[in-house]
Amino acid sequence: MAGERLRVDVQGRAVELSNLDKVLYPAAGFTKGEVIDYYTRIAPVLLPHLADRALTRIRYPDGVDGGSFFEKNKPAATPDWVRVATLPVPGSSKGRETIDYVVADDLPTLVWLANLAALELHTPQWRIGTHPDLMVVDLDPGAPAALRQCCQVALLLRDRLAVDGVEAHPKTSGKKGMQLSCPVAGTQSAEVVSGYAKRIAQELEQRHPRLVVSKMAKNLRPGKVFIDWSQNSAAKTTVAPYSLRAAPTPTVSAPLTWEEVEAGAAGERPATTPYGPTEVLDRVETYGDLMSDGGVRPALPE
Structure with a gap:
């Protein structure tokens, strides 16, 4: 049912999921629920590549045929258990001195991001506080x-x-x-x-x-x-x-x-x-x- 919300336990964290039947890839009929399922199953090999890196997301709340937006700053209503790193952004076009980045170190954070239709996950070449590795x-x-x-x-x-x-x-x-x-x-x-x-x-x-x-x-x-x-x-x-x-x-x-x-x-x-x-x-x-x-x-x- 549209708008239906489901509260699930992910490794001891309460994560609220919504609109699992919403189609995010219309040409394939691929739903948000399937996006969450993929990210959950791929997490063991994906998370090491996200660990300790400031995460930029590209979100598609209305699917890939709808609008999208880059998101660096933590979203509103970010759960308090999500790791956030406040980092400087010199030369920001928006005049910000710092950004509160989400760091996806664990499965609950990954599931929460997938529920926000953060389809694409982009990382820098450096871990927080280090030179490029x-x-x-x-x-x-x-x-x-x-x-x-x-x-x-x-x-x-x-x-x-x-x-x-x-x-x-x-x-x-x-x-x-x-x-x-x-x-x-x-x-x-x-x-x-x-x-x-x-x-x-x-x-x-x-x-x-x-x-x-x-x-x-x-x-x-x-x-x-x-x-x-x-x-x-x-x-x-x-x-x-x-x-x-x-x-x-x-x-x-x-x-x-x-x-x-x-x-x-x-x-x-x-x-x-x-x-x-x-x-x-x-x-x-x-x-x-x-x-x-x-x-x-x-x-x-x-």
Whole structure:
């Protein structure tokens, strides 16, 4: 029934759910209840990627065909058990000096956010109070380039980063591109991390000018893959691994194996359709968390 509310216990926290039958992905008939179910089931591998990170949400209260809004500040009526971190935001366009960020460290917070139709979860490359511990590279294909070309560039990046002892973990963006997440030492500033990513992007552009572009100008990008090194700015966030995306049907930013990337680069797996929630849950059953870094976190050459 529309407007019906249900109070549930999630690991000892009382969470109020509402409108579980509300369709948030009309093309697939995918409801808010199914969104909550997905986030509940994926939580064991998702939460470690959200822990201690200031969370930006993109909310779709009327579904993906309705309006959406970015939300950084804690919502009104945030439960007192939700962890909130007050952090400075220098240069805010809204004149704020600080923002009260939600930190999703546990399942009750994740369920509460899913009930607010926070479909997309985006995190910075740093944990609260630290330097960046991730370097993120976004691979954005300019048509007619597509995911196959992204896979080719991902392999070039993997091999070049390995020369400096940097391990890269590939994932789909959940839309048309890919991202590489690279654990780093967490002892260097965002400027150092961004500067290194920019140098690598420019180096690959010089070596592979028909495939790679490192500049953001759209007129340079048709038929090439833009290596977006600027994701490592202290002000940027990236969609979290296992987060849903707002597409006509529910898709997920899904971690990949390098074998899959190699197959994609060869055109053997035409990944024109991103992975959906059920597929990603099945993949976790098979692979576990492909984004687990194993504790290897090198410092970057300066």
